[in-house]
Amino acid sequence: MNQLFEFATYGFVILLVFIVLLIYIKKQRRESKEVDAKIRIAKEDGKHEPVSLYPVVDPNRCIKSGACIEVCPEHDVLGIRNGKATIINASHCIGHGACFRACPVEAISLWIGTEKRGVDLPELSPNFETSVKGIYVAGELGGMGLIKNAVSQGKEAVDNIAKTISKSTKADYDLIVVGAGPAGISAALTAKKHNLKTLTLEQDTLGGAISTFPRMKIVMTSPMDLPLFGKVKLHETSKTELLDLWNNALSKNSITIKENSKVESITPHEGIFKIETIEGETYSCKAVLIAVGRRGTPRKLNVEGENSEKVAYRLLEPEEIKGKHILVVGGGDSAVESALLLAANNHVTISYRNNAFNRIKVKNNDKINAAIKSGLIDVKFNSNIVSITTDSVSYKTNDSENIMNIKNDLVYIFAGGELPTQFLKKAGIDIITKYGESILKHK
Numbered sequence: 001m002n003q004l005f006e007f008a009t010y011g012f013v014i015l016l017v018f019i020v021l022l023i024y025i026k027k028q029r030r031e032s033k034e035v036d037a038k039i040r041i042a043k044e045d046g047k048h049e050p051v052s053l054y055p056v057v058d059p060n061r062c063i064k065s066g067a068c069i070e071v072c073p074e075h076d077v078l079g080i081r082n083g084k085a086t087i088i089n090a091s092h093c094i095g096h097g098a099c100f101r102a103c104p105v106e107a108i109s110l111w112i113g114t115e116k117r118g119v120d121l122p123e124l125s126p127n128f129e130t131s132v133k134g135i136y137v138a139g140e141l142g143g144m145g146l147i148k149n150a151v152s153q154g155k156e157a158v159d160n161i162a163k164t165i166s167k168s169t170k171a172d173y174d175l176i177v178v179g180a181g182p183a184g185i186s187a188a189l190t191a192k193k194h195n196l197k198t199l200t201l202e203q204d205t206l207g208g209a210i211s212t213f214p215r216m217k218i219v220m221t222s223p224m225d226l227p228l229f230g231k232v233k234l235h236e237t238s239k240t241e242l243l244d245l246w247n248n249a250l251s252k253n254s255i256t257i258k259e260n261s262k263v264e265s266i267t268p269h270e271g272i273f274k275i276e277t278i279e280g281e282t283y284s285c286k287a288v289l290i291a292v293g294r295r296g297t298p299r300k301l302n303v304e305g306e307n308s309e310k311v312a313y314r315l316l317e318p319e320e321i322k323g324k325h326i327l328v329v330g331g332g333d334s335a336v337e338s339a340l341l342l343a344a345n346n347h348v349t350i351s352y353r354n355n356a357f358n359r360i361k362v363k364n365n366d367k368i369n370a371a372i373k374s375g376l377i378d379v380k381f382n383s384n385i386v387s388i389t390t391d392s393v394s395y396k397t398n399d400s401e402n403i404m405n406i407k408n409d410l411v412y413i414f415a416g417g418e419l420p421t422q423f424l425k426k427a428g429i430d431i432i433t434k435y436g437e438s439i440l441k442h443k
Contacts, residue, residue, distance in 0.1 A: 028083060035079035035088060042076075042089045046358040049117070053095030053110050053143065056438070057085045061107035068099035068108055073222075075362040091359050095146045096222070100440060109441035112143050118433035119143070122424055127160035128153065128289075131430035134273065135266065136161060136289045139183030141420070143439045147182045147242075148224040154186030154291060155227050161287045162194040169286050171272045173199045176285040178266075178275075180257045181208025184291035185246050189227035192253050199283060200255075201275075203262035207243050209293045228253050266290075266427040292420060299415045301329065305388030311411045318342050325349075325407045327393050329385060330414035331357050336364045338412055339377055349378045349406060351385060351395055 042048040062084045069078050074092045078085050100108050113119040121143050128136045138157040139150035165174050177187045180202035191198040223233045229249040266288055267274045275283045298313035300306060318341040328339040331352035342348050357365060371377040382398040393408040421431055
């Protein structure tokens, strides 16, 4: 009787395990089919290929914890397919690195570039030094554009620079920081901590590219440790709030940024560096940290009338613009966000050379589609600007030679920027093209 009971018990347990296993397998297959469908749609929409940084999963390490998916602030960048994490919408990734840090088995690394699309980057050593001894690079130009990552790199780079500064060498400054974005601000604060005589030069204003964002634009960031200021907990912070934070940190430590001072050249000279600005100023220093963005100079359309006063390449105070016929040129996040901000009080048209917005954030995609559907914004897909006049803009579509005109008061162009590659090469810095290589991996 006991043996029969034991046999029945074992049989029940085996049956229960089998049922649970069957349910698990069916659930896994269902999830895999859903991810397969998402990948297929992403490929059709051109979102499967990465734009900048993106995660790469080692299938031999992945244990399907799902931690990478849970912490990702974006939407459907990663999914579980056949029991392993995999890329879905690589173009949605903006390099947060949250998945990299969350994976319990270190199965994720961050890559840049692909086999088909190379990305030009300065060649850097582990301590952020370029091929020219004494010149360092941190932040977006080195491939890590997220605010938190840029702040961390600016700090680490100066920590390394501080170890190399010679007291016997004579120069105006120990260190000159080129750029006052997240990496440059962090570098300036860290230099103060090390008692380095430092000058920070910024071609525009404090904040770098972020200073050009509309006033209330939400700047996605995350908790970070700002040198000489402490830990700062941020999530969805406006441009104004972030700039106020940086101003407070700099003021607290008596650090002044020299704004509207664009560096023209960096030249090695008798063991130090000679820095010349477009404004005609000259400085000397023992080390240089380049912390500029990858956008560099705004890319122009090179069409007739582009040099008129009504054409701009950044939107500063959208709430002050009302009752205008406005054309926004471009299809990226900057163009879409600017169009949405202007649409409340103006008649806004977007001109985009492609047939769909396929490389923008999910939230922006949802908002712009809703605005188009409601008639709030007009979009001219597959279009190219031909000329700009005082009260109109001429354009033509990819499938026609006919030139069409629309009424216009203002034009905002968001066509990206020219990479500062020549600036780096002029300083003697080696540039390498990465065709799918890891720039952040576990040791």
